[in-house]
Amino acid sequence: MCVGDDSRPPVPAIGGGAPLGRDLGLTSADGVRVMTYAARAPRPTGAGMVVIPDVRGLHPYYKELAERFAEVGVDAVAIDFFARTAPDDDRGERFDFLAHVPRTTPDTLQADIAAAAAHLRGKDGGAVRSLFAVGFCFGGALAYLQAASGLGYAGVIAFYGWPLGLRRWPDRPRPIDAVDRYACPVLSIFGGADEGIPRDAVDEFDAACRKAGVRHEAHVYPGAPHSFFDRKHHEFADASADAGPAGGAMLRAPARAPDGGAER
Numbered sequence: 001m002c003v004g005d006d007s008r009p010p011v012p013a014i015g016g017g018a019p020l021g022r023d024l025g026l027t028s029a030d031g032v033r034v035m036t037y038a039a040r041a042p043r044p045t046g047a048g049m050v051v052i053p054d055v056r057g058l059h060p061y062y063k064e065l066a067e068r069f070a071e072v073g074v075d076a077v078a079i080d081f082f083a084r085t086a087p088d089d090d091r092g093e094r095f096d097f098l099a100h101v102p103r104t105t106p107d108t109l110q111a112d113i114a115a116a117a118a119h120l121r122g123k124d125g126g127a128v129r130s131l132f133a134v135g136f137c138f139g140g141a142l143a144y145l146q147a148a149s150g151l152g153y154a155g156v157i158a159f160y161g162w163p164l165g166l167r168r169w170p171d172r173p174r175p176i177d178a179v180d181r182y183a184c185p186v187l188s189i190f191g192g193a194d195e196g197i198p199r200d201a202v203d204e205f206d207a208a209c210r211k212a213g214v215r216h217e218a219h220v221y222p223g224a225p226h227s228f229f230d231r232k233h234h235e236f237a238d239a240s241a242d243a244g245p246a247g248g249a250m251l252r253a254p255a256r257a258p259d260g261g262a263e264r
Contacts, residue, residue: 179208189247
């Protein structure tokens with residue numbers, strides 16, 4: 001699991017105004033109403049972000065993250081995974097997410113992400129000109145796969161995103177297997193002490209991207225664990241402070257990406 005019940009993004013709010021987002025139901029390709037949280041930028045830059053959570057779905061962490069994007073001019077939609085199996089929209093402490101994750105499918109997950117992308121490109125979502133995706137853990141693997149989705153992303157960002165596939169769910173698509181179809185720059189954020197994603201996995205993915213001609217930048221933060229990007233992890237505040245601007249750099253320059261990986 002990535003976020004805990006008290007987890008929040010380590011990105012301070014700008015000002016103290018009213019929330020910029022709202023709960024929003026979107027219709028997926030199969031007609032199912034998908035729970036999302038949409039945040040509109042007061043001063044839009046033309047960039048939009050699909051926020052893909054970890055296994056807990058639309059936790060408050062990801063709603064707040066969408067707000068933080070909107071504050072810096074990026075229209076954002078954070079999605080949920082469980083519209084087809086969960087009895088309600090509660091993703092709090094009592095929600096048994098591990099019972100629902102195996103009941104998701106790659107096709108319906110992608111359809112729900114596509115619905116968020118379509119909303120951002122529409123008038124009500126900001127009519128964004130440059131679309132990005134960011135994902136965490138389970139959602140990080142999905143974020144990588146967006147580069148091969150055909151949705152026309154300007155870039156994708158994966159925080160601890162299991163580049164060689166999800167160990168708990170080995171039947172799911174492996175990001176490394178799709179690198180030949182990646183059509184945009186990729187940014188990877190890893191904790192150097194993440195036992196589930198060792199350095200050799202990071203290097204293998206980076207080498208595959210290089211071979212395929214994919215612009216890939218990898219940031220590995222020594223000593224940081226899985227899910228370090230969290231306000232409550234004070235001891236990893238420096239890593240979080242660097243990881244946030246790394247993603248911001250991609251948003252500001254979507255056509256340009258550094259060559260290869262870099263360790264910080």
